[in-house]
Amino acid sequence: MALLAGGGQAEYVTVPEGHLMPVPKGLTLIQAAAIPEAWLTAFQLLHVIGQVKAGETVLIHAGSSGVGTAAVQLARQAGAIPLVTAGSLDKIKAVEKLGAAAGFNYKEGDFSAATLEFTKGAGANVILDCVGGSYWEKNVACLALDGRWVLYGLLGGAEVHGELLSKLLTKRGSLLTSLLRSRDKKTISGMGKVLGCGACLWSPRHRGPEATWARALPQNYKAELVAAFTQQILPHFAQDEPGSLRPVVDTVFPLKQVAEAHVYMEQNKNLGKIVLEVTPVP
Numbered sequence: 001m002a003l004l005a006g007g008g009q010a011e012y013v014t015v016p017e018g019h020l021m022p023v024p025k026g027l028t029l030i031q032a033a034a035i036p037e038a039w040l041t042a043f044q045l046l047h048v049i050g051q052v053k054a055g056e057t058v059l060i061h062a063g064s065s066g067v068g069t070a071a072v073q074l075a076r077q078a079g080a081i082p083l084v085t086a087g088s089l090d091k092i093k094a095v096e097k098l099g100a101a102a103g104f105n106y107k108e109g110d111f112s113a114a115t116l117e118f119t120k121g122a123g124a125n126v127i128l129d130c131v132g133g134s135y136w137e138k139n140v141a142c143l144a145l146d147g148r149w150v151l152y153g154l155l156g157g158a159e160v161h162g163e164l165l166s167k168l169l170t171k172r173g174s175l176l177t178s179l180l181r182s183r184d185k186k187t188i189s190g191m192g193k194v195l196g197c198g199a200c201l202w203s204p205r206h207r208g209p210e211a212t213w214a215r216a217l218p219q220n221y222k223a224e225l226v227a228a229f230t231q232q233i234l235p236h237f238a239q240d241e242p243g244s245l246r247p248v249v250d251t252v253f254p255l256k257q258v259a260e261a262h263v264y265m266e267q268n269k270n271l272g273k274i275v276l277e278v279t280p281v282p
Contacts, residue, residue, distance in 0.1 A: 001032045003040055003226055005181060009258055011278050018223030021230050024237035029245075034247035034273035035237070038066035039151070042074050042181050043229050044129050049178045050150045054079030056125035059115055059142065061135065062155075063100060066273040069248040071128055072098050077236065077245070080126075083118060085111045087268065094271050098248070112138035123147060123171075133157035140167045151177045183221045187262035248272025254279060 001023055002015040023032040046052045058075045062068045063084025075082040076099035086092050092103030102118050104111040111169045115124055123144035126233075129135060130153030139149055149168075168175060236245045250270035253261040255278050265274055 001036050003036045007275055008254070011255070016223065018220060019226050021226060021234060024234055024242070026238055030249060030252055030275050030277065031247050033275045034066065034249050037180070038273060039070040039074075039233070039247070040225060040229055041067050042070035042128075042224060043233060044180055045150050045152055045170060045178060046071060046074055046078065046080075046126070048225070049176050050126040050128070050148050052078055052080050052126050055081070057081045057083060057115075057119050057122070057144070058126045058128065059124035060084045060100075060128045062086070062130050063095045063103060064271045066129075066248070067128075067130070069095060069098055069272050072100050073245050074233070075099075076240055077233075077243070082244065083115060083124065110138065112142040115142040119144070125149065128152070130154075131156035133159050136160050137162060137167075138165055140164065140171060140173065143168075143171050143173050146172050146174075148174045151175065180222075180225075181201075183225075240277055249275055251275070252277050 001021050002013075003021075004013060004015060004018045007013055019183045021036065022031065024035075033176050046058070050058075052058060052075060058071070060068050060071045060075070060082055061084075063072060064086045067234075068084060068086075072082045072084060072095055081101050082099060084092065084095050084100045085106045086095060086103055087105065087107050089105060092100075092105060095103055102114075104114040116122075125138050125144045125147050127143060127147065128151045129139060129149060129151050132151060132154035134156030143149055233245070236243075237247070238244075249268065251261075251264065252274045252275045253264075255276050258276060261274055261276060264270065
């Protein structure tokens with residue numbers, strides 16, 4: 001399996017060797033297809049950008065998505081407390097089974113107030129946000145002091161109206177943005193300065209207040225991200241025991257039904273990943 005820069009809806013692709021990963025033992029190719037982009041995105045957002053620590057609360061928007069279901073499991077693995085937003089009770093219950101401590105239906109209530117109630121007023125230390133503009137005020141309201149708001153999508157628009165900066169400043173909050181697909185060999189030098197930590201990767205050997213950042217990323221961002229994920233996270237998919245990780249596959253479409261797969265995705269019915277299956281030529 002591989003991390004692609006796009007073009008994955010095809011029978012054949014070319015990919016740099018450093019972006020390849022072994023399929024975990026016991027997983028099917030369908031399950032493996034649900035791992036690379038979603039799980040590497042979640043890994044990057046939580047550990048490289050968000051610098052999550054054990055005991056912290058993480059609010060994950062779109063918690064039933066591919067990235068969301070991965071982030072919930074990775075947050076739990078890191079000793080953090082994942083909270084999610086989702087659009088139905090069924091999705092919330094499903095994500096709670098993956099490890100979410102609580103879920104909030106954004107269609108029926110104020111997730112910001114619910115987050116503050118759950119945390120007894122402290123707020124979320126890390127927010128993973130793929131929504132953007134329409135959520136900014138509620139995000140800042142439930143962000144903890146010195147919290148990190150990690151923005152990686154704009155499903156709710158890019159425009160912000162109001163006193164975002166003053167409210168964020170009052171919280172001493174950090175607004176961090178990230179895209180994985182656009183990363184290349186030239187991006188890493190600037191990212192280290194933004195993070196203020198040398199763009200170091202998290203090591204599972206170090207958790208809690210004494211957590212340290214294990215290694216600095218050299219120039220090939222994606223290759224090093226893949227290498228760290230392969231070493232630190234991938235082995236946990238193969239363990240049939242409590243706490244093991246699993247990709248969540250909602251539906252499988254044959255490649256010839258790619259248009260139907262996109263229609264299904266646009267209806268926002270899926271829990272986890274939608275996978276396209278390539279049928280071998282006889």
